[in-house]
Amino acid sequence: MRQFPAFFNLEGARIVVFGDGEEAARKLRLLVSSPAELVQVGDVALAEFAERVVHSVPSATRAVLESARLAIIADVPRRAEILAEVRARGIPVNVVDAPELCDFTVPSIIDRGEVVAAIGSGGNAPVLVKALREKLEAIIPQRAGEFASLAGKLRGFVSGAIPDQTARRRFWERALAGPAAAAAYAGDFDKAEALLKEAAREPQRRAGVVHIVGAGPGDPELLTLKALRLIQEADVIYYDRLVSQDILSLIRRDAARVPVGKSKGDHSVPQAEIEARLVASAREGLRVVRLKGGDPFIFGRGGEELDAVLGAGVEAHVVPGISSALGCAASAGVPLTHRDHAQTLTFVTGHAKAGGVPELDWKSLARPAQTVVVFMGVDTAPVIAERLVAAGRDPSTPIAVIENGTRPDEVRVFGVLSELPFLIEDEGITGPALLIIGEVAGLPLANASLAQFLPPEFAGAARHEALAFEE
Ligand SMILES: C[S@@+](CC[C@H](N)C(=O)[O-])C[C@H]1O[C@@H](n2cnc3c(N)ncnc32)[C@H](O)[C@@H]1O
Structure with a gap:
C-alpha cells in the first residue's frame, strides 16, 4: 500500500481551493456537501458556488491559508509560488494533475453522508477506479449513511442492553442486515429504531421477515439493486426453476438455498408447502427470500404467497423484478x-x-x-x-x-x-x-x-x- 487512506474530519475545517476553472469547480463539487468552510482563491469567483463558497482574490492568499486544514491547487498561473506558501504552513496539499507534488490525492468518492467510500489507484488507472466505483455505488444502499447515524445514536442504548462485547457484535451483525435495515433502507427510520431497540432488549427473540423478490428474466445485470442486496443478506432463499445460475451464484455462501421449482405438470414442491416453509423459516427468525423468475406478481403466484405469509402474521415485502x-x-x-x-x-x-x-x-x-x-x-x-x-x-x-x-x-x-x-x-x-x-x-x-x-x-x-x- 503506497497510499494510506484516511478520512479528514471537516467539522469546523477550512479548505482552500486555488483556481477559477473547471478543475477547481470539480474539486469544490466534491466538497460542497461537507461541513467545511470552503474558500476559492482566484481572479474570478465561480458563480456555481456563489451561495456556498467564499471567494478570495489571490493577493489575500496568506490570510486565507492561516487556519486552513487542506489546500487544493487546481488551475492557477503561479503554481510554484502558491505551493511554497502552502508548504511553509505545513498544510497538506493536493496539486491537480501533478501527483509528484501532492501530499494527498483525491480518491473517487461514494458519498452517503455518514458512510463514505473512497477508491484510488494512486493516479495509475482512473478508468478502472471509475468502474469499481460504479460497482460499489450499486451495492451501498442510498440510505446507508442515515442508517449509520441511527446506529450511532443507539450505540449507548445497545451497550446498556447487551453488556457482553461479543454478543453485542453479533447483535449488530444481524441487526444491520435484518428487518431494521430493511425498514431504514425503505426510509422508515422510526420503525427501524423501534425494531433495533426491541431486538436489543430481547436478542434471543428475532423477528423474521419474508421478501418475495423478482429475479428478472435471467441476466444478473437486470436484477434491481434492492433484489441484489436482499439476496446477499438472506439466511435462506427459496428459489424457482426459472432463476438463472448466474443469479444463484450471487447468494451468500453461508445462506441456505432451497430449490422449490415447478415445471409444467411437475410440482416438485406443492404450493401449499412452499408457503408453509416460508412462514416456518421466518418464524425461526430468519431473513427469508422467495426468489422468483421475472416479476413475482406476473403469472408467478406471488400474490398467493404474500397472502399466505401475511395471513400467518409474518412480515412480508414484495420486490418487483423485470418481467420476462x-x-x-x-x-x-x-x-x-x-x-x-x-x-x-x-x-x-x-x-x-x-x-x-x-x-x-x-x-x-x-x-x-x-x-x-x-x-x-x-x-x-x-x-x-x-x-x-x-x-x-x-x-x-x-x-x-x-x-x-x-x-x-x-x-x-x-x-x-x-x-x-x-x-x-x-x-x-x-x-x-x-x-x-x-x-x-x-x-x-x-x-x-x-x-x-x-x-x-x-x-x-x-x-x-x-x-x-x-x-
Ligand atoms: C410461471 S411464468 C413466470 C413469469 C414471470 N413471473 C415473469 O414475470 O416473467 C413462467 C413463464 O415465463 C416465461 N419466461 C420466464 N423467463 C423467461 C425467459 N428468460 N425467456 C423467455 N420466457 C421466459 C415463459 O413463458 C415461462 O413459461
Missing part, C-alpha cells in the same frame, strides 16, 4: 407498444390451471393494433394460433418467439401467426419461452439483424434468426 415479457422484448428489439402499431398490450397465460389452453376472450385478443404476450404458451401455441385466427386475427400477423430471453443461450424466431406451430417445432423450442403476437413483432426494429451487436456466445440465436428470415 419486458426483458425478452427489449433483448429482441420488439417494442411492445408503438404509437402507430399497438395501442394495447395484453399479457395472457397459455396454460390453464387444469391443463391445456385457458378460456380467454379470443375475440378481443384478435383485434388488430395490439400486442399479445403469451406466457407458458409453447405447448399450446398451435391451439392459440388457431383460436386467434378463428376469432378474426389476420394469419399474417407478425409473431416472435423468444426462448431463454436475456440469457447467453437466448433464441429468437420471427415469423407470422399461421406458421407459429411449425416455427416452434422446427426450431426445437421447448421453453421457457414467450410468444409475442402483433404488428410490433414485424417492425424493422425487430427484424433488423441484431447479430452484429451480439457477443460470440449468442451465435446460436443469430443462426436461428437468419433461418427465420430465409423462410
